[in-house]
Amino acid sequence: MKDKITIRDFTMEYVKERAEEEITPATLKEIISQKEKILKKCADDKLLSHFKDDVRIFLKIVEDYEKGEYSSIPFSALSVMAYTLKYILEENDIIHDSIPCHGQLDDAIIMLYAVQITEEEVRKFRKHMQ
Numbered sequence: 001m002k003d004k005i006t007i008r009d010f011t012m013e014y015v016k017e018r019a020e021e022e023i024t025p026a027t028l029k030e031i032i033s034q035k036e037k038i039l040k041k042c043a044d045d046k047l048l049s050h051f052k053d054d055v056r057i058f059l060k061i062v063e064d065y066e067k068g069e070y071s072s073i074p075f076s077a078l079s080v081m082a083y084t085l086k087y088i089l090e091e092n093d094i095i096h097d098s099i100p101c102h103g104q105l106d107d108a109i110i111m112l113y114a115v116q117i118t119e120e121e122v123r124k125f126r127k128h129m130q
Contacts (some may be wrong), residue, residue, distance in 0.1 A: 010106065012113045019083035020076065028066040031085050035059055038085055047108040048088065054115050054122075058085055061125050070125065077121040084114040 031038075042048040042055050058081040064070035065078055088107050115122075 010109060012117060015080060015083065015110055015113045016076070016117065019079040022086070023079035023082045025066075027086070028062055028082055031082050032059070032063050032066055034085075034089055035063075038088055041088055045104045045107075047104045048111065051108065051111045051115070054111060055085065055088070057122055057125070058082075058114070058118075061122070070128065072124065072128065073121050077118045080114050080117050084110050 038055060038059065039052075042052045048055075061070065061073065062078065062082050062085065065073060087110050
């Protein structure tokens with residue numbers, strides 16, 4: 001993380017701002033290349049396992065966008081999804097993942113925010129997939 005923040009600063013606006021700053025079209029390939037690692041981390045963690053379907057749909061949307069198969073999503077929404085996936089992989093984030101019982105709390109909070117922020121775009125993508 002570039003800036004030192006506290007859990008109180010951790011808001012939906014923070015997620016949107018970080019996504020806008022950190023995610024570029026070039027970073028999408030890097031995130032997709034970590035797909036299996038992201039899925040494993042979600043499967044192995046009790047908190048994140050609740051979001052496994054959301055993580056899968058985020059990965060599918062990012063992957064399809066990067067391949068040019070789905071472009072009907074604003075980059076702002078896509079970047080929130082990508083940032084969230086990238087954040088899940090970070091070990092030394094706001095609450096270090098190595099802290100027992102609490103290490104993935106920030107990851108789950110970001111996931112919850114991302115699901116709320118991108119809800120409409122995910123709905124559109126699912127409709128597109130039918």
